[in-house]
Amino acid sequence: MRAVYVVGRRLADMETTEAFEGLSCRDCGEFYDPETGTHRCGECEGILDPAYEYDEIDVDRETVAARPFDSMWRYAELLPFRREGAVTMDEGATPTIDCPSLAGEVGVGEFLIKDEGRNPTGTFKDRGASMAVTAAVQHGATDVALPSAGNAGQAAAAYAGRAGLASHVYLPARAGFTTKAMVNVHGGDLTVSGGRIGDAAAAYGDAMDEHEDWYSLSSLVTPYRHEGKKTMLYELVEQREWDVPDAIVYPTGGGVGLAGMYKAALELRELGLIDELPSFYAAQATGCAPIVEAFEAGREVHEPVEHPDTICGGIEIPDPGGSQWILEALRETDGGAVATDDEEILDAAIAVAQSEGLEMAPTCAAAASGAWALADAGEFDDDETVVVVNTGAGNKEADVLRSHLMSQGV
Numbered sequence: 060m061r062a063v064y065v066v067g068r069r070l071a072d073m074e075t076t077e078a079f080e081g082l083s084c085r086d087c088g089e090f091y092d093p094e095t096g097t098h099r100c101g102e103c104e105g106i107l108d109p110a111y112e113y114d115e116i117d118v119d120r121e122t123v124a125a126r127p128f129d130s131m132w133r134y135a136e137l138l139p140f141r142r143e144g145a146v147t148m149d150e151g152a153t154p155t156i157d158c159p160s161l162a163g164e165v166g167v168g169e170f171l172i173k174d175e176g177r178n179p180t181g182t183f184k185d186r187g188a189s190m191a192v193t194a195a196v197q198h199g200a201t202d203v204a205l206p207s208a209g210n211a212g213q214a215a216a217a218y219a220g221r222a223g224l225a226s227h228v229y230l231p232a233r234a235g236f237t238t239k240a241m242v243n244v245h246g247g248d249l250t251v252s253g254g255r256i257g258d259a260a261a262a263y264g265d266a267m268d269e270h271e272d273w274y275s276l277s278s279l280v281t282p283y284r285h286e287g288k289k290t291m292l293y294e295l296v297e298q299r300e301w302d303v304p305d306a307i308v309y310p311t312g313g314g315v316g317l318a319g320m321y322k323a324a325l326e327l328r329e330l331g332l333i334d335e336l337p338s339f340y341a342a343q344a345t346g347c348a349p350i351v352e353a354f355e356a357g358r359e360v361h362e363p364v365e366h367p368d369t370i371c372g373g374i375e376i377p378d379p380g381g382s383q384w385i386l387e388a389l390r391e392t393d394g395g396a397v398a399t400d401d402e403e404i405l406d407a408a409i410a411v412a413q414s415e416g417l418e419m420a421p422t423c424a425a426a427a428s429g430a431w432a433l434a435d436a437g438e439f440d441d442d443e444t445v446v447v448v449n450t451g452a453g454n455k456e457a458d459v460l461r462s463h464l465m466s467q468g469v
């Protein structure tokens with residue numbers, strides 16, 4: 060193992076898995092070993108993506124199935140770091156819940172909800188935080204920092220605390236009360252600035268300029284958040300006995316989880332564990348739908364939304380830096396994109412809670428509402444399996460859901 064220096068700092072030697080080779084730039088193809096590549100590409104600022112020697116990965120369905128279904132780290136051969144050194148609270152291993160009344164209502168064969176609300180801090184952001192904080196520790200970081208709409212900040216503060224790192228979390232005023240409170244509870248250094256995510260990102264940028272040794276956990280700036288989130292797809296496929304669902308509808312902000320799941324599907328196919336890819340659908344809110352607009356216009360990149368406005372804070376991302384990747388995932392898998400308005404989204408959250416008992420936060424309900432709209436538009440056949448990813452627990456924003464009922468006089 061080599062000792063390496065980044066911005067004058069000696070980084071720790073890294074403990075990586077056998078097949079993990081390094082990081083490859085999605086834009087220019089430049090390749091970095093895991094010690095020297097930490098964030099964006101040094102040549103072109105492109106997104107770095109963990110790369111593996113797939114020939115060296117020896118897993119079959121039986122080996123995986125024989126393991127306890129206890130954490131996302133059970134897929135260690137396909138991850139950059141070993142489970143032993145991971146900063147983990149057994150995130151992942153979430154259930155996929157059958158929703159028969161919704162299937163009947165929507166008119167599909169099966170309607171399933173992958174319930175990420177069961178994660179330690181209540182959202183799938185824990186998968187990304189576990190992986191990225193593990194990388195931060197491996198790189199010898201003492202401080203981690205990120206801008207977030209809320210949930211990623213809470214998850215980062217939790218995992219940083221567990222690893223003994225200081226965390227600096229930049230949230231917009233609009234972030235939900237629970238996420239702000241819990242960043243404090245985890246001992247994170249919280250800065251609330253301006254109204255929306257762009258304001259938080261600006262404050263974070265200024266702070267990073269001042270603190271060269273802070274380690275960024277910003278999504279798609281660190282190569283490891285999408286890498287953690289990709290495990291959702293492995294689980295989903297394994298939970299269905301390796302039968303790939305027809306469609307996966309995902310509440311899309313930065314699209315980090317969607318990019319991760321698309322990558323995971325390609326990996327499973329490369330390894331011969333599945334033959335088909337699921338069709339990926341990006342669901343957004345009409346008040347901020349840059350991916351949907353770009354998809355519908357046939358563009359390869361999004362155009363930033365000037366005045367984003369939706370109650371779905373987790374997906375109010377007007378300028379998603381990974382849009383090319385997301386749009387590729389939608390097109391290459393014969394999927395699509397759909398936007399519904401806040402009213403429909405809140406109605407969907409209530410409908411799911413009342414008909415199936417499952418609690419979805421407003422952001423997440425954009426996927427349920429999107430699935431409805433896609434079904435209405437005839438996108439699914441009546442024997443198809445549709446999965447909605449419930450990215451976070453409904454009780455994180457119970458106040459918003461309750462207010463919606465009140466606005467209807469309930």
Ligand SMILES: *Cc1c(COP(=O)(O)O)cnc(C)c1O
Nearest residue numbers: 210312313314315316373450451
């Ligand atoms: C962050 C977040 C999203 C959007 O995630 P991306 O992968 O960046 O698109 C969706 N739902 C919830 C609850 C979130 O916290």
Ligand SMILES: [Zn+2]
Nearest residue numbers: 084087100103
């Ligand atoms: Zn590059």
